[in-house]
Amino acid sequence: MPAQRPEPPHHVLALPDGGLHYTQAGGDAGVPILLIHGSLCDYRYWRWQVPAFAETHRVIAPSLRGCWPDARSHPRAEYAVGRHADDLARLLRALDEHGGAHVIGHSRGAQVALDLAIRAPQLCRSLTLADPGFRFADEPETPVFYADAVQRLRDGDEEKAIEQFIDTVNGADTWRKMVGWFKDMVRDNAATLLSQIREANLPVDPRDAAALSCPVLLVGGSQSPAKYGTRQDRLQQLLPRARRARIALAAHGMNLANPRAFNRTVLDFIAGA
Structure with a gap:
């Protein structure tokens, strides 16, 4: 039997109205890496990044407020992009990282990462946005693709709710094929959708994005749904100096499907940032 991973x-940063759970690894040398997970996830999502990045960097991976192991019920007001960004700024300062970090955000976490870079640019040495999905303020609102999943959650059908969400963002039949640890993580965070839908279609002001001064990397999975590519196209128009990369043999969960390529791409970018 293989050794158990x-x-x-596990650490907790005390906040005035709760706590922020996080893990960290690696030494104190160099600029740290901050990993920001997306919907239905927590810091366990980065299981193939934390040890790899820790070989050369200090790695900080939080579970956003409201996500496992924060067990309070949803919906809740503090599960919000702006609150998450403020929490992460507090975390970096509490860890004495006033010089900032290389910030990496995936999916919804990419919007949190961008918001952190806008609110506290001095804390963002570089910004990696992996399959961001947010709307820009000059674009019309679109139907909320996970509205049906939220209704299923309210009706008590958690498994079908999760299946609808995961298969929409990563491709048909993804949920059925996922490994056990990933399914456990998603089930632990399913209720966060009840809070997330209250912020559906939260826009990003393109002027704020265009004003970023730190190096930016836009990463997409080669098999990701097309909508994520359109977000990267727009960001590249706003940030013509941004770098662009595609992770082969991977869809939305690119850092899990092809971790070697994802890790190499991000570390190469950080090395030159």
């Missing part, structure tokens, strides 16, 4: 070290 050890759990990462």
